Amino acid sequence: MSTSQLLGTDPGWIILVKGLIVFVFCVLCTLLAIWAERRVVARMQMRLGPNRVGKFGLLQSLADGVKLALKEDLIPKAADRIVFVIAPVISATTCFISFAVIPMTGRVSLFGHKTAMQLTDLPVGVLYVLAAASVGVYGIVLAGWSSGSTYPLLGGLRSSAQVISYEVAMGLSLVAVFIYAGSMSTSEIVAAQHHWWYAVVLFPSFVIYAISMVGETNRAPFDLAEAEGELVGGFHTEYSSLKFALFFLAEYVNIVGVSALATTLFLGGYHALPGLSFTENWLGGWFTMVWFVAKIAFFFFFFIWLRGTLPRMRYDQFMKFGWKVLIPFSLAWIMIVSTLRVMSQRGTSRAIIVAFTAGVVLLILLISTLFESSQKRAEKRDALGDVPPPSFPVPDLARFTHSELEQRNV
Amino acid sequence: MLNLALEAGRTHTPEAVLFWFLAPLAVAAALGMLLVKKAVHSALLLAWVMISLAIIYIAQDALFLGIVQIVVYTGAVMMLFLFILMLVGVDSSDSLKETIKGQRPAIIFVSIGLIGLFLSLLGRATIGVPAIGLTKANADGNVQGLASELFTKYVWAFEVVSALLITAALGAMVLAHSQKTKSKFQQRDLSIARFRGKSLATAAGLPSSGVFARHNAVDVPALLPDGSPSKLSISQTLDARGDMIESKIFELEAREVEED
Structure with a gap:
């Protein structure tokens, strides 16, 4: 019995309970994620991070949430009131609905009813997640527009351009997965990774997805929509109190969401690490959720690591990277994948497949060599002729001896 | 049936x-x-x-x-x-004034069509x-059924539509594209130009507005040592529009204070 048939037998109350579990899971994840991010980033910057409220500061996000809710809720005079209120609501609701199709466990029993921890299983499940994400961006864009202020507007503009560009790359990276799994349903993609994770088989797709998911969630180094050095707070500059809290919640639920999708599509979903599949039967199958959460945590750590390591990209470089690198690269990769797939389905001999792969590798090498040499030529052409390097108005340090310099410092 | x-x-x-x-x-x-x-x-x-x-x-x-x-x-x-x-x-918000002649009848005609x-x-x-x-x-699944219709029976229409869309996209690009006659000044070029100039006075950047003045808004110029306003410190646009504010109006009236 496939997962979709299994889910088809769920009575209404089980669906309600599952919906509640998904909601609580997301909110708990957010609370822990904010705490974890602050602690891990602190560790990376040789600080301690929040450690006062609760054990290890675990309740810090809860305290912050209460504080946020009790703050004064301001609406600017120039704001478009209706849209200003709707925007955070759109953001905070759409981020949850993509979780409906994410398989969190294998077969389990919930209050004595045999089911799987997945709200519903659509034949186009992955596209459904993309649809939810693309509606979610409306929240950010509208927040930027409705604030009636310059910085939020710039943030909203950036975000809309950013998301359109990176959604193309993200969608293309998923195509290879669809071709290999022969399905767009999340549960079937997980089942198709029984032998090999797609992160291994389709490694380039995995890399493209990993990059574009950072762009999609507006996280460092791609957090141009809320670049605090340039746009104060970006799209949410004018928001305060609960409305701001909703944006905050949406951001973290989105991160968990794209991580969960990455887990499902590339890391074998709720299945255990290779060689540990005996653990999948522990606790009546509920132990698979531990694997699922562990894989999400891995991705979340990656997000934090990026934030702690990389500086924010410049906007034009970011767009150039999306359109001129990621998208052409994904298109070429899809061509290769589909050719290989058709070959293996038609039972083409191994020799031809190897020859094709070698040909592709040679072609890539050739193109990259030509590209490099043309770039070098361009550099030579643009090089500043025989003008001496500019002399900067600094004292000639070589003239002074070491002791003289020390004296001057005193 | x-x-x-x-x-x-x-x-x-x-x-x-x-x-x-x-x-x-x-x-x-x-x-x-x-x-x-x-x-x-x-x-x-x-x-x-x-x-x-x-x-x-x-x-x-x-x-x-x-x-x-x-x-x-x-x-x-x-x-x-x-x-x-x-x-x-x-x-x-949209103005309801008709800018292109005969647009309304044309629209009605096209809508009816x-x-x-x-x-x-x-x-x-x-x-x-x-x-x-x-x-x-x-029967074979919604996606599969749609795909087989699209890529067999309607493949011609499908290709024509895609060709039309690509043509439109290319047309938009041609219309929006403008040939640059000289290369754009980048951050690097600007930085080099500052040091290549006759004077190194502005090598470290232009002075900021409001320095030594009584107010630090962007339209209040900085004051030079002799008390005269420095036009370099505010945006050229503001200067051209005459939106520059003199620092004097913010000054306290020194004489009155003395008299008291």
């Missing part, structure tokens, strides 16, 4: 509830789209119409169509619309064509 058509045409209760809930909302939003003044509100209402249509598609077992409608139209096309509207102006086209399409799809029912149409 008639029985089958009736069977296929019958609506189940949940679907009917969904329809009667969504359809009035969609119609209201569509009307609102035409009637509201702000362009962004209109775009939002259109997005809502699209989403409710998508939900109705999904309820009618056209799962792929519904989801793709949201991803492509609501997610990408409407987002581009919003992008443009936001670029055009934060609170610009479009409605006629839709009606003929509907007629061709329903009159004299036996309904085979959704179960049969989706």
